[in-house]
Amino acid sequence: MKGLTIAEISLGDQASFQKTITETDVYLYAGITGDNNPAHINEVVAAESRFKGRIAHGMLVSGLISAVLGVQLPGPGTIYLGQELKFTAPVKFGDTIKAEVEVVEKRDEKNILKLKTTCTNQDGTVVIEGMATVMPPK
Structure with a gap:
């Protein structure tokens, strides 16, 4: 299986992937990375935060x-090669997130x-925005 080469890609090309973020996803991510911030895994502490409950790790999303x-x-x-990210809204357990990319420069x-x-x-709220830099396969 091989991806598209730069010659096969045009400005404006788009693709997306959608997934519902579960409690299991968050706990697995916390275990893999060691990021056990209470904002993600402790409901009692997270309930007192500005988000009023646990949120998913931004890097997981x-x-x-x-x-x-x-x-x-x-x-x-x-x-x-690189990724710029701006986290604009929290992701709660059970949120369905759609990740979209669009080619803006070749x-x-x-x-x-x-x-x-x-x-x-799922409500259309932007939770992350940014810019990726990649090298497609030759």
């Missing part, structure tokens, strides 16, 4: 962007793409 890039656009063989001579990255919840 932003990982859905990686899924789009590595599986769909450009797809398998893509090298992730540097054919360097084999580099820039893609606008956006994650929205």
